[in-house]
Amino acid sequence: MTQKPLLEIKNLRKMYDDGFEAVKGISFSVRKGEVFGILGPNGAGKTTTLEMIEGMRPITGGTALLDGLNVQEEPYAVKERIGVQLQASSFFPNLSLLELLKLFSDLYAESTNAMELLREVGLEEKAKSAVKELSGGQKQRFSIATTLVNNPVAVFLDEPTTGLDPQARRNLWDLVQQIQKRGTTVIITTHYMEEAQVLCDRVAIMDEGKIIALDTPDKLIQQLLDRGFKPQTKVAPATLEDVFIDLTGKELRD
């Protein structure tokens, strides 16, 4: 029953050159196959945490183990096993989606069926298009496709739904759940609480470089209510977003 966690973070710290401590000794672990959310306001240290785990930023203190590999000691071995979607990454201009996916496969020396991957993220018809011709939601789906070329054990998604319309957001949720069904662990950051509630098995809430809460969304809500919390306004049984989706439909608009 006590399966070894896929990701084990112990007392992880990041101090930048200018003396700013972005991450102040956090510890958590992620189980294989779960969707783990890292929530928090801007500047809480979410992205820095991810980048340290991904081997893209030097670790100041503490350890990060992925699949038993120490990230600091073997960053390249870790990078081979994971897929990374960066918050703001664009792709080479003047290349088609198919060409880009093949390029990314080559960066891992993997022979991926790029067309199959595009089909998986619903971009089959855009195979010959350039990234700049895609809508916001399509771009994010493509970006996620690039994280899957090496059949990773875990994918890291940094705010994949920021700036998307409600339809595209829901569509991306489906994609994340699809990835989870493949058996791939997902570590995701977001500002949207309802998104975390839908997608995440467990969430860590970060603020000012520390984890201030970590549990399943339901338990966190229960704990709040147990502390005697009462919503300020009467909670309506539906939200404005429900109205929007009801009126405009769930179909993608891109």
Next chain:
Amino acid sequence: MKRTLISLWSLTVASTKMYFRNKSAVFFTLFLPLAFIGVFGLLSQSGNSSFTLDVTNHSTTPLAKNVVTGLGKVSAFKVNQVSEADGATQLGKGKADLQVIIPAGFGQIDPATHRVSATKIITHYNAGKPQNGQAANLVLGQIVAGLNDQVTQTPQIISLESSGVKTNNLGTIDFLLPGILAMSIMQLGIFSVAFAFVSMKTTGMLRRIQATPTHPINFVIAQGATRLLIGLLQVVLLTVLGVWLFGFHMLGNWLTFLLMAILGTLVFLGFGFTVAGWAKDENQAAPIANIFSFPMLFLSGIFFPRDAFPDWLKHITDFFPLTYLADAMRSIANEGAHLAQLSGDILGLVVWGLIMFALAVKVFKWE
């Protein structure tokens, strides 16, 4: 190792595709230099079928007159009789290929020995367009040899003293093309690398590569390889078109010419990577790239020879990498120079290359 090779190859292919699909990049590397060559080539092109000789005869002897009439009968020559000063001006403007001066006293018969005394003809050609001048000189040499036999029946009495006169007029295609090739190589090395790379930085593409197990240095190498390829293509294409359309004379070895182009591309890639590595964004890259390239564009003898410069400026510009490259390529094309004869230029370029790559490594930032 296998992954490095696969990703290096794939990145190089991708870089090349990106380059050729970028219309403005293709315009700047191939069509703009061609347009330069076309415009300047046409401006300076004159009828190549005959040579224009500006002849000044200071002598009154029959032999001198014979020489002048003799020249006029040669179908390859168009002879104008002008004053010496006018002849020099015409030569400077590129309107005459050869200035011929028959000094006073030419062909006089020494009363004591009854032999022809002063028999020297002086010629000047324009060093800016040496081909026509030297060719005309060659023909003239044949005629003079013939005259020797005819007039005096003793060989080698009339001799020819010839020298190149350097002028600062717009030269012909032979002066221009190697310079413009050198300039294009510089622009390719500095600008195309700097901007392509900096935009990868600002858009986050470089970070995205860093998230894969392939080190982004492979992308730097791929970019360099692509530029070398394009540089070679550019040199071959422009030179062939130069020969074909504008009568460019390639006297040297093609391989030597291409080797020099490769060396030049490598050196300017050093500049490009220094700019690309140092700059955070396009706004930082543009001015620094211009600071490197602009003075060289005008002071390295690309469009006009540096001889008109004051000495101090000439000495400074002697050490510009573009001067080394342009001079070397010109020597190969115009004079058929071998690599051994270009050791000074090669040394200069190698030193610049080492300095710039060391600097690039020092200032390089991935973000």
